Amino acid sequence: MGQDTAAAAASALRLLNSPDLRHQPATAPTGRHSTPTTAGTPLNLAILDYLTEHVNQVVTHTRELAGDVPAPAGLEDLYHWYINETSNAPADQQAVRDTLIETHRLEHLVRLGEADEVCKHPCPKCGCWGLMWDHGGNRARCSNRRCRTPDGMTSSWTLARLAAQKIQRTEIWRRNAT
């Protein structure tokens, strides 16, 4: 956990920040010519908003714990910076940090079209490996028909909930291993 997840989250973030994605129009162009990607192409504001929001979440939590530390050198350093600056924080806050990094990793992958990654998490309720990603609902749904909420709906989970489950399992494993 920790550095591996941070590295995976950083490489997904780097992909999202690539000029191809940032300059891709949010809607398909209707012009007669497909325009080449140049500095003059309008930025995809949805991606920029997404990147800004995620960077702000990390910087805000880091500064809550570590004071007014200088910002990371670049996007690719964001998660290593987060871990390094908060390595002396209380254990519960380090778990909050690790959960946020794992949540970001999953969110970046879904955004990149790799929602299969979500299915590598077991369902937090029934434990089965049958989660399906629901793009419209922005949640993972359990495909076990007997796994229902009290009012009969399919069990569904946010990425943050799946990330929290993974961090808790890792913590229990680490405690039992030492």
Ligand SMILES: [Zn+2]
């Ligand atoms: Zn389930």
